[in-house]
Amino acid sequence: MRPFLLSRDTFHILVALADRDRHGYSIMQEIAERTGGEIRLSPSTLYSAVKRLLEQGFIEELEERPDPEHDDQRRRYYRLTKTGKRAAMEEARHLEKLLSDARASGLARKRA
Amino acid sequence: MSRAAKSQAGVLRLYQPFLWLYPAEFRDEYRRELCLAFVDRWREEHSIAGALFVWLHAIFGIFYQAPREHYHMIIHDLRYAFRILRKDFSVTAAAILILALGIGSTTLVFSLANGLLLRPLPYWQPERIIAVTESSPKDPNETTQISFPNYFDIRNRTRLLEDIGVYDNNQAAVRGEGSAERIPSAVASDGVFRVLGVEPLLGRAISPEDDTPGGPKVVLLSEELWQRRYGRDPHILGRTLQIDDSRWTVIGVMPARFHFPDRADLWFPLQMNPLKARRTDYFLRAIARLKPGVSVEQATSELESLLEQIHRENPAVNNNWSARAIPIRDFVAGPYRKAVITLLVAVGLLLLIACANVCNLLLVKASARVREIAIRAALGATRRRLLRQLVTESLLLGLAGGALGVLLAYLGIPALLSLIPVNLPLWMNFSPDSRVLGFAVAVSLLTALGFGIVPAFGSFHADLTDSLKEGGRGGTSGTRSKFMRQGLVIGEVALSVILLAGAGLMIRSFLALRMQDLGYHPENVLTVSIDYPESRYPDGAPARAMLRRLTEEVSSVPGLISTSFSSGIPLNDGWGRLFTIEGHPLELKDMTFINHIVVTPGYFRTLDIPLLQGRDFTEDDFDAPRIVIVSDSFAKKNWPKESPIGKRIRFGPPKNSEPWHTVVGVVADSKHGTYKGEDRASVYLPYNSEITPNALLVRTAGDPLQLQQSLRSRIVAFDSDIVVSRVFSLEQIIDRAGWQDRFLTVLFSCFAALALLLAAVGLYATISYSVSLSTHEIGIRMALGASASRVRAMILRQGMTLAAAGLFIGIVVAFALARLLKTQLYQISPNDPATYIAVPILLILVAALAAFLPTRRATRVDPVIALRHE
Numbered sequence: 001m002r003p004f005l006l007s008r009d010t011f012h013i014l015v016a017l018a019d020r021d022r023h024g025y026s027i028m029q030e031i032a033e034r035t036g037g038e039i040r041l042s043p044s045t046l047y048s049a050v051k052r053l054l055e056q057g058f059i060e061e062l063e064e065r066p067d068p069e070h071d072d073q074r075r076r077y078y079r080l081t082k083t084g085k086r087a088a089m090e091e092a093r094h095l096e097k098l099l100s101d102a103r104a105s106g107l108a109r110k111r112a
Numbered sequence: 113m114s115r116a117a118k119s120q121a122g123v124l125r126l127y128q129p130f131l132w133l134y135p136a137e138f139r140d141e142y143r144r145e146l147c148l149a150f151v152d153r154w155r156e157e158h159s160i161a162g163a164l165f166v167w168l169h170a171i172f173g174i175f176y177q178a179p180r181e182h183y184h185m186i187i188h189d190l191r192y193a194f195r196i197l198r199k200d201f202s203v204t205a206a207a208i209l210i211l212a213l214g215i216g217s218t219t220l221v222f223s224l225a226n227g228l229l230l231r232p233l234p235y236w237q238p239e240r241i242i243a244v245t246e247s248s249p250k251d252p253n254e255t256t257q258i259s260f261p262n263y264f265d266i267r268n269r270t271r272l273l274e275d276i277g278v279y280d281n282n283q284a285a286v287r288g289e290g291s292a293e294r295i296p297s298a299v300a301s302d303g304v305f306r307v308l309g310v311e312p313l314l315g316r317a318i319s320p321e322d323d324t325p326g327g328p329k330v331v332l333l334s335e336e337l338w339q340r341r342y343g344r345d346p347h348i349l350g351r352t353l354q355i356d357d358s359r360w361t362v363i364g365v366m367p368a369r370f371h372f373p374d375r376a377d378l379w380f381p382l383q384m385n386p387l388k389a390r391r392t393d394y395f396l397r398a399i400a401r402l403k404p405g406v407s408v409e410q411a412t413s414e415l416e417s418l419l420e421q422i423h424r425e426n427p428a429v430n431n432n433w434s435a436r437a438i439p440i441r442d443f444v445a446g447p448y449r450k451a452v453i454t455l456l457v458a459v460g461l462l463l464l465i466a467c468a469n470v471c472n473l474l475l476v477k478a479s480a481r482v483r484e485i486a487i488r489a490a491l492g493a494t495r496r497r498l499l500r501q502l503v504t505e506s507l508l509l510g511l512a513g514g515a516l517g518v519l520l521a522y523l524g525i526p527a528l529l530s531l532i533p534v535n536l537p538l539w540m541n542f543s544p545d546s547r548v549l550g551f552a553v554a555v556s557l558l559t560a561l562g563f564g565i566v567p568a569f570g571s572f573h574a575d576l577t578d579s580l581k582e583g584g585r586g587g588t589s590g591t592r593s594k595f596m597r598q599g600l601v602i603g604e605v606a607l608s609v610i611l612l613a614g615a616g617l618m619i620r621s622f623l624a625l626r627m628q629d630l631g632y633h634p635e636n637v638l639t640v641s642i643d644y645p646e647s648r649y650p651d652g653a654p655a656r657a658m659l660r661r662l663t664e665e666v667s668s669v670p671g672l673i674s675t676s677f678s679s680g681i682p683l684n685d686g687w688g689r690l691f692t693i694e695g696h697p698l699e700l701k702d703m704t705f706i707n708h709i710v711v712t713p714g715y716f717r718t719l720d721i722p723l724l725q726g727r728d729f730t731e732d733d734f735d736a737p738r739i740v741i742v743s744d745s746f747a748k749k750n751w752p753k754e755s756p757i758g759k760r761i762r763f764g765p766p767k768n769s770e771p772w773h774t775v776v777g778v779v780a781d782s783k784h785g786t787y788k789g790e791d792r793a794s795v796y797l798p799y800n801s802e803i804t805p806n807a808l809l810v811r812t813a814g815d816p817l818q819l820q821q822s823l824r825s826r827i828v829a830f831d832s833d834i835v836v837s838r839v840f841s842l843e844q845i846i847d848r849a850g851w852q853d854r855f856l857t858v859l860f861s862c863f864a865a866l867a868l869l870l871a872a873v874g875l876y877a878t879i880s881y882s883v884s885l886s887t888h889e890i891g892i893r894m895a896l897g898a899s900a901s902r903v904r905a906m907i908l909r910q911g912m913t914l915a916a917a918g919l920f921i922g923i924v925v926a927f928a929l930a931r932l933l934k935t936q937l938y939q940i941s942p943n944d945p946a947t948y949i950a951v952p953i954l955l956i957l958v959a960a961l962a963a964f965l966p967t968r969r970a971t972r973v974d975p976v977i978a979l980r981h982e
Contacts, residue, residue: 024145025152042173043149047142048181076145 006091009041010049014058014080014088021062023075024050050078058084120151130171133178135185137497189504196505203477204509207470210873211513213866214466215559216520219552221459221859223525225452226551227542228445234369234539235440236309237401242411243443244276244398246419247436249701255436258398260389265422266398266435267303272414276400277303284378285643285835288354290341294643294837297378307401308372315349315364318381322363325385331360332379335368357647373397374537391429392690392700392765399440411437428767432701444539450935451856458611458863463559465607465867468600469874470509471563475597476881478567499568506564507557514556518549531855533848566596597878598914604874605918606925608867609955613926614933615857615864616947621937622857625850628939631782632682632719636673637842638816639681640808640823643835652801656734658831659712659804665830669822671813674718677805679710682719682842683849685807686785688792693750694760694772706746707784707794708763710803715796716779718811719842726757726777733798741777746793761795773797787849788938809842816841856936868955871918872962879911880966891975900971907970911963912956919955923948 006014016022016030024046032040041049053059062077080088102108127150131139150170157163197204232238244266245255263278270276279300286295305317313335322330331353333342342348352359355378371377382396402411415435423430438446485498493501525542649655659677667675680686688705692698713729716722724744733739740761747756760772783791799805812819820839827836840848847854883890890903930942 025149028149028153040169042169043146043153044170044173044177046149047146048177051138051142051181052184074144075148 005087007049009039009045010053011088011091012039012041013046013049013053014084014091017059017078017080018085018088021077021079023077025075027078053084054078056083057081058087120155123154124151127170130174133174135178135182137185137494138181140494186504189501190508192501193505193508197508200477203473207473207509208513208516210466210469210473210870211510211556211559212516212520213870214463215514215517215552215555216524217517217863217866218459218463218555219518219521219548220524220528221452221455222551223521223542223544223548224528225456226545226548227540228448228452229441230547231541231545233441233444234310235372238440240274240402240404241307241440242400242402242408242437243440244400244415245436245438245443246394246433249432249434252434252436255438256433257394258396258435259391259394260384260396261386261391262419262422263301263396263398264386264389266415266418269418269421270400270414272403272406272411273400274403275303275306276398277301277305277307278382278396278398279304279373280382280396281373281376282380283641283643283837284355284380285645286341286353286355286378287645287833287835292833292835294641294835295337295377296375297380298373298376299380299382301382301384304372304399307399309401310367310370312364313367315362317364317366318379322381323383325383325388327381327383329358329360330363330381331355332364332366333362334366334371334377337377338365356643357645369538371538374539375535390765391426392431400437402437408437408439429700429765431703444537448852451852454614454856454933454936455859455863458614458860461607461611462863462867462870463555465604465870465874467559467562468604468607469870470513470559471566472597472600472604472874472877474506474563474567475593475600476877479593502568503561503564506560506568510556510560510564511553513559514552517556518544518552521548521552528859531858533844533851594882597881601871601874601878601914602918602921604871605915605955605959606922608864608871609919609922609951610926610929611860611864611867612951612955613923613930613947615861616951617930617933617937617940617942617944618853618857618860620944620947621940622850622853624939625788625853628783630682630846631780632721632842634842634846636812636814636816637719638810638812638819638823639684639838639840639842639845640810640820640827640836641681641838642806642808642827643837644806644831645833648833649804651804655804656799656801659799662827662830662834663712665826666808666810666823669819669826671819672810673813674714674811676714676718676809677712677799678715678807678809679708679803679805680784681807681809681838681840681845682782682784683787684838684845688785689763689795690765691795692762692764692766694762696750697766700765703765705792707792708797709784709794710797710799710805712799712805715809718809719782720811721782722780724778724780725755726775728777729796729798734800737798737800737802738771738773739776739798740773741779741796742775743781743794744778745781746795747775747778749793787846788853853936853938868958872958875911875915875959876962876965878914879907879963880969882910883907883966883970886970890970891977895975903971904964904967907967908960908963911966912959915955915959915963919952919959922955923952926951 012031012035013027016027016034022030024043028041028043028046050059054061058081059078060081062079099108103110124147128143128147131143131146134142150166153170154163154166157166233241235241244258244263246258246262248254248256258278260278263276266273267276277300279298282297282299283294284297286293300318302318302320302323311317312332315332318330318332322328333348338344338348342351345351348362348365351362353362360380366379400411402408412435415437419433419435423432442449488498489495522544525544529536529542644655644658646655649658663675663677666672687708689708690700690703691706692703711729713731713733716728723741725747726741729739729741742756742761750756750761751759756775756778759775761775762768762770762772764770779796781791782794784794785791797803810816810819810823824836824839827834893903894900927943927948934942
């Protein structure tokens, strides 16, 4: 099996951006909520990952503000790119495969 | 401001300083985002524990991520730099090669300096060890050995020296258990080992009981000799060895790599009697250990007053000399210090030239890159970012050049040492160590900054829009850069002229040294040291009979023209003695030394020293001694208006009971004691029953070295107990005497040649580049009817102007600096006209060649093509 493309934190960021464009703090919040507070990124971890994802072209910074309700002029918003989406989907497929392998060998509970 | 806002501002003030851990680019880009996200997160928590967690989490995150950002940035810069350097492979390769030559030569010379001047000597607390010497009243830097009684009195009276010991270099013939061989050895008083503070590996060192007159016959071995000759015999202690004519009991083995002085492998107790030793026999070297906290100056002033006291008590032997303490490092390395520093300066100049050369290459490259840099700046790269990128490229170049340079130096050390014909003292260790490596890295980095900074800053001065407009022809990007390039070339030429002038002076001096009249003809002379067992051939009739038979035996070797024995090989062994002319008694302090040489008949014939007056020695002189032959200068100085024949002289200090010797002949002057500089006058004595000569000199019909084997086997066949050693032709002996000058001259000349080459390459590159820039101008000129030869002359003039400017500056500086070489030069003035005529001629020729090559390309420019560029 080939190694995973994305680190855990990076994957979480991509997942957080999958439904809508977000600014940094919103990404942190979303991850914390989704994992029930189990995974909390520090600002530095978040922005190091963001920088890397921007360089790789997996996300992009928005010029316009997408969310008039929550818009905060001071903040930068990020959006998942097509490449980023493909990478995240690929990663999800790998995780799925891994999970099903784990189930088959009794390491994880079978689906109800 | 509300309370919440206040506390928020306070938290930020605490958080922000940590952001300085990030690279500037990252910080500039994300500082605001990081702060906002942190404050939002902080506001989420209301409990103290929660707030504390957010804090720690955030700070830990910075400590974890910031180094990674630095790492990413460096890797990114390196990758980019690597790509850029690979793209311009020829420029990169040239730069690395030039740097490797510069850094390699510097590292090589630094290894020498490290081994001689920096590496700690292998003794305990070597900074507290001093050499104790007697020093001349005329020049305190002129020092001599010390006499045993003086040492003895100093030892008993000193309050500042913890211990003092004396020693003398020697050679010992070791016989039995395998072939007889001559081994470097020393006689030493018991204090020597305590001063050095080195414990024996086995057994004990020489004790005060060993070092008493008539004390036990004991000997100490080096670990190397124990290994080589005695196979690490575990029962070596207490074993008796046949050395010279007696049996000596081994009391100890010194640890590996301990050799003192120089190369000694055997140590014998000195066992001198202070009552019998003469105060005027200055033949011992003394070392002492300072008490803790005592300075060398304090020791010197104590020694001065002690010697003064000794002279007051013994007025008959007062020679007015004083005493001096010299740090042991200066004492052993002193003779080499000047040469090493001269080489360091030379190699430093070479490194500067290499730097200027690479700087020039990068300037040319930078002007070709103006467009690239302008585009990157337009795309938002900050100035700092670009600068960092350019410096990374330089550092990469510097380190690559440095690595190759260290490799060159590493390979060069053995080659360099192979130029040295003598066995160096074993405390010298030239193998590269961490200090040398650290030096090389530091030099590489400094060099990289040196050649990298200028072009990097230069890149920004180009106007952005201009460079984009120009379409990357790299064109007019500044008269500034052009001036800088020309300045660099002028500097390079000037530096190389300085080195060339230095090399020229050294070559001239070396030639003068080699062509000096030694007073004998060294070609076709073979010299051999021999040691015979004195118990079987005691001085007097038995030794004489043996020498006579040995002479006959040796003379029958085919190809030998003449044979003789003497008490020493010229320029190799010497014995200086004081003397008194009958009727002209002198005080001790006014006396001078002469070379005291004992020879068998045939000596002057063998060396081809002409007899000027009187007669040569004959076989019968053995029985009628007390006669001497003196050198021409000795005769002229002491009997300027009379014939010296029949006059009498006496050896030793004034008022002694030595017999008078009558002068029977005068021979031409010849060099025995000193190769470089004024030699003492010489007095020859016929072989007599008091001193048996131990050097064999033969003149051969052909190459003397061809005969060494047959000569050696003839002597061993005569008596296998005779040890034959140090077989050299007299020319080899002269080579060895002048090795330091040759070494320095060869090395200096190599550096000068490299410097000239680099300067020529720099000149060529600059002219070549300017030709490529002015293709357009040349095209117009040629279209307007300028002939090829006029264009050529124009370019040549441009090159020669630069060369002439460099030459002028170089000559002026060289002229000012040359007097620093004065002490190294032999019979050549630092303002030697020949050198200052030859160097400019050589430089002009090389510069003309370097400037001429690009002209050929210029005149091949087709005006139509050149103008089509518009």
